[in-house]
Amino acid sequence: MILLTQMSFAYQKNKPLFDQMDWQVGSGQVIGLLGKNGAGKSTLLRLLAGLLKPKSGDISIHGYRPFDRSPLFLQDMIILPEENYLPDKSSIQRYIKSIASFYPEFDHAKMVRMQEEFDLPKDQKLGNISFGQRKKLLIAIALASGCKTLLLDEPTNGLDIPSKSLFRKIVTANLRDDQTIIISTHQVKDVENLIDRAVIVNDGKVIFDEDMLAISDQWYFGLSSLPDAEAVYSEKSMGGYHYITALGPGKQPSQISLELLFNAVINKQLHSPQPQNA
Ligand SMILES: Nc1ncnc2c1ncn2[C@@H]1O[C@H](COP(=O)(O)OP(=O)(O)OP(=O)(O)O)[C@@H](O)[C@H]1O
Numbered sequence: 001m002i003l004l005t006q007m008s009f010a011y012q013k014n015k016p017l018f019d020q021m022d023w024q025v026g027s028g029q030v031i032g033l034l035g036k037n038g039a040g041k042s043t044l045l046r047l048l049a050g051l052l053k054p055k056s057g058d059i060s061i062h063g064y065r066p067f068d069r070s071p072l073f074l075q076d077m078i079i080l081p082e083e084n085y086l087p088d089k090s091s092i093q094r095y096i097k098s099i100a101s102f103y104p105e106f107d108h109a110k111m112v113r114m115q116e117e118f119d120l121p122k123d124q125k126l127g128n129i130s131f132g133q134r135k136k137l138l139i140a141i142a143l144a145s146g147c148k149t150l151l152l153d154e155p156t157n158g159l160d161i162p163s164k165s166l167f168r169k170i171v172t173a174n175l176r177d178d179q180t181i182i183i184s185t186h187q188v189k190d191v192e193n194l195i196d197r198a199v200i201v202n203d204g205k206v207i208f209d210e211d212m213l214a215i216s217d218q219w220y221f222g223l224s225s226l227p228d229a230e231a232v233y234s235e236k237s238m239g240g241y242h243y244i245t246a247l248g249p250g251k252q253p254s255q256i257s258l259e260l261l262f263n264a265v266i267n268k269q270l271h272s273p274q275p276q277n278a
Contacts, residue, residue: 001026002048002149002180006057009040009047017043019204020057025197027148028177032195033184034262039201041184042082045151048182049079061149075103078142079151082184086134088127095126096141105146110174114140117170118163132158139167143174150181156190168194188258198258200265208265208272216253219270220245221260233264244270 002025010016017040025031035041046052047059050066050073059066064073086095100106115122118136121129129137135158142150156164164187171194175181185191198215200208222228225240234243242260247253264270 001060001062003060004057005060007047007054007059008056009043009052009054011043016055016204018047018054021205023199023206023209025180025182027180029180029196030171030175030194031180031182032188032191032198032258033182033201034186034188034198034258035184035201036266040204041201042153044201045079045081045153045182045184048149049077049151050074051079076147077149077151078103078145078147080138080142080153080155082153082157084134084138086126088125090126092120092122092124092126092129092137095137099141099145103145103147107144107146111140111144114143114170114174118166132160132163135159136163136167139170143170148179150179152181152183154185154187155183156185156187159190164190188262192256192258198261200262202266208261208270210272212256215256215261216247218247219256219261220247220251221254221257233260233267233269235260235263 004021004023006020006022007018008016008020009018033041033044043052047054048061048066050069053067061073061077064070066073096111100108118140120133120137120140126134135155139152139155142152156167159167167190171181183191183195195212197211198208199206221244223240223242227234227241228243228245230245231243232245234241242257244260244264261270
């Protein structure tokens with residue numbers, strides 16, 4: 001369980017980035033953390049990892065305060081930062097071995113399997129593999145770590161198209177029920193069919209937090225040639241009008257468009273938890 005209680009954080013005095021934020025995440029969920037540039041997604045992941053300290057309020061992860069950096073907490077949490085600096089001279093295998101030594105539940109067999117699935121070289125120096133290959137290596141390490149809390153910052157940035165769909169498959173296949181993944185991303189299409197819950201942060205608060213199942217039970221995402229009078233939100237595009245309406249009785253749920261949902265929430269046309277026009 002991840003619990004934020006009245007958590008505030010600021011890089012600069014009198015300019016709070018998070019202001020008395022309350023938020024709760026149960027075990028076994030894949031969370032998509034969305035927000036505009038500068039909304040604070042990476043900062044939130046760093047706070048959860050204990051790399052930054054809240055100015056006030058509290059963060060608790062499975063009973064630990066991240067910033068206390070207790071060894072028992074650290075061996076059960078892994079963060080994949082957006083920018084990663086790896087030791088260029090180390091070989092892939094040596095790097096895996098050194099990281100694995102921090103994580104008692106590291107699953108070496110799973111790691112080998114994922115290296116194969118991601119088509120990663122086995123014996124190269126880290127300095128000789130591409131940005132995307134490094135990213136895949138780190139994703140595989142995170143999934144093999146056995147940690148209960150996985151914090152992934154823009155994991156699909158730099159992945160080619162086949163690797164993005166592999167990412168979704170590999171995460172789904174390798175996640176245990178007691179693990180929680182928080183994925184911060186702008187690449188909403190990459191996580192649309194992966195996440196259980198969509199969370200949007202803006203202006204220092206969680207402004208939307210909803211299970212994907214609840215979203216598809218409440219809202220219909222459609223495309224029409226003319227504006228839909230019932231739409232709570234619509235956007236004109238090349239193909240017509242992409243819109244969101246309340247899912248009326250007898251209507252089949254649709255595929256969620258996270259991008260449309262995000263724009264609707266940011267434009268204050270759609271709220272959590274209850275639809276405004278239901
Ligand atoms: N080390 C720092 N010192 C001061 N300000 C910072 C620092 N790191 C981030 N910020 C500021 O905090 C705000 C949130 O940054 P953060 O990187 O957490 O946002 P983000 O949502 O991850 O953005 P993006 O989507 O662009 O990656 C931004 O205004 C940023 O300029």
